[in-house]
Amino acid sequence: ESNRCRNKDKSDRATTDGCLDVLTIGTICKLIKKGYISEVNGCVATGKEASVYYGKLYSETEGEVHLALKIFRTSIQSFNDRDKYVAGDFRYRHRYNKSNPRQSIPTWTEKEFRNLKRLNAHGIRSPKCLFTKYDVVVMTFIGDNGWPAPTLKEVVLTQDKARELYRDVVIMMWKMYHKCKLIHADLSEFNMIYYQGKVWIIDVGQSVENNHCEATTFLKKDCTNVTEYFNRRGVATMRIKELFDFITDSSITDENMEECLDQLSKNSKYRSEITDIDQAEEDVFKQVFIPKKLHDVVDYERDIDEAKAGGDLYYKRLVGLKADLSGTVQQPEILEKKQEKEQ
């Protein structure tokens, strides 16, 4: 037992980022004593809010399991930034303590734990979530021999590979929204890892319910990051607004999702082929406020009048209205257009 604890002491000395404080060491020691973790090695990566340690568990049933221990930093600065994610999430409304960030840490780890569980449950490629204790979340390690797999930021991709990964990421975003009812809220090349030829999604501590009051703002940001990243890697992506509409369109289902995506990718253009008008529209879309619920619409009649006069009603897909506002959508517009062409 004492020998096991010493393993962890070694990792403590190896760290210079100051995130293993006495309390965290105590937590890890307890986890080792209880047999949840067998050993903890050094820090393998640091992110915006946490450091990740590599560890192992020797389990009788599963053999050697490689672990990633995500340990949240407790500095006040990084926690104040997180306000906006928790403030609108009803699951955590009673527990969030703004004046004492240390008290909110279990809320953060629990949030990451529960969100990751949802991704696991719906088959979205992500580390398998194992357990959480105080400021530590333990999940499976993505990588080999203690080396974490690179983030999308770090990998070099061929154009074909990038195209394949783009489609895959779009589908994962769609599933996350419709199946997990979550918006990642920090999706970018820094929070996607490339392992065994596929993309794995990580860092879901700040992810919000898709009915969060700022859900559309977060989703728009995710769509922007993903689009811009894959554009830089030479992929002819959908436009940001198309991606946003694809993800939120309530008439897109398991059955027609792939078909819609095929149709959309036929229309996709390389960034260099995008006209100034397209670009201007995209810029407006980035700026505009999109209400999540009809309740948030300030002046519905004004919006409808403007839309009928040729303007765009940005929230039409979210509330299930047709583009010409002639009624509610029964099937995805992109497929309707396709059928018209075929007739």
Ligand code: ADP
């Ligand atoms: P932060 O919230 O601080 O950004 P992340 O969850 O993004 O924390 O983790 C920080 C870094 O640790 C990631 O960029 C990634 O390189 C690495 N990492 C995180 N989780 C794992 C994992 N399960 N397996 C391997 N590496 C991981």
Ligand code: MG
């Ligand atoms: Mg991160």
